[in-house]
Amino acid sequence: MDLSLSTETVGDRTIVRVGGEIDVYTAPKLREQLVELVNDGSFHLVVDMEGVDFLDSTGLGVLVGGLKRVRAHEGSLRLVCNQERILKIFRITGLTKVFPIHTSVEEAVAATD
Amino acid sequence: MATVELRFSALPEHVRTARLVAAAVARRAGVDEAVLDEVRLAVGEACTRAVGLHQSGGITSPVQVLLIEEEKQFSIEVGDEAPRSAPGDRAPGAQGDDHDVETEEDEMGLAVISGLVDDVEVTAGEHGGQIRMTWPTTPPAAVLP
Structure with missing residues (x-):
């Protein structure tokens, strides 16, 4: 299965909906998308991972890279995820302390620091 | 003896195949x-x-993957042929910033493995490295006559 990506703007937030598998083969596509958004001036990103079937450390690396980029512009990167198998990877790597993780896109869009 | 042996060209697109076969x-x-x-x-x-x-x-x-079915346990050995002369040392070719990024990703991968798998052994030498991971198995329920 390949990776699917779509974006939508809600106010000053850009929602990136990700579907499929994020691994060493597909992660570069996600990286390109995040870099492109930041280059185009979208600094408040919400990455919706509800359609993600698989995520590995390469994918985590891309998300951390995205966070670094938006933070350079005082932006934010929030995740939407309810899947235990995906959340587990964030927990064992300690990244739950790095990313705000929300249960719905609406909650992530409404959130402020 | 390996139950299934898989060898694939070192390309990212084949990693998914290895995951599917292993599972x-x-x-x-x-x-x-x-x-x-x-x-x-x-x-x-x-x-x-x-x-x-x-x-x-x-x-x-x-890259070589051995899937080994044994009594009460299942092991996976993933072997590479990248020579290391010292712990943390990298094969020739990596350089500059890429080196750092790759090293970080490599370490994150190992962190995930050690967080997930209780029984894991990582070895590396001049002829390459190997990660061996083992999980317990439960025998199939006996078929009633």
């Missing part, structure tokens, strides 16, 4: 369904690391 063989071997996600992720991480080591070292030989 299928693990299921057949009797690894608990609840653990199969971990098997899939761990073998993917190990293969991703091996592919990275081969690519950065310009190594053309394939």
Whole structure:
């Protein structure tokens, strides 16, 4: 299965909906998308991972890279995820302390620091 | 003896195939369904690391995955042929910033593996490295006469 990506703007937030598998083969596509958004001036990103079937450390690396980029512009990167198998990877790597993780896109869009 | 042996060119697109094969063989071997996600992720991480080591070292030989069914346990060995002369040392070819990024990703992959798998052994030497991961299996229920 390949990776699917779509974006939508809600106010000053850009929602990136990700579907499929994020691994060493597909992660570069996600990286390109995040870099492109930041280059185009979208600094408040919400990455919706509800359609993600698989995520590995390469994918985590891309998300951390995205966070670094938006933070350079005082932006934010929030995740939407309810899947235990995906959340587990964030927990064992300690990244739950790095990313705000929300249960719905609406909650992530409404959130402020 | 390996139940299934898989060799693939060190290309990112083949890592998914390795994950699928490993999960299928693990299921057949009797690894608990609840653990199969971990098997899939761990073998993917190990293969991703091996592919990275081969690519950065310009190594053309394939990555090797052994899926070994034994009594009460199932093991996966992922072997690379990237020579290391000292712990943490990298194969020739990696350089500059890329080196740092790749090293970080490599370490994150290992962190995920050690977080997921209780029984894991990482070895490396001048002829390459190997990650061996083992999970317990439950024998299939006896068929009633």
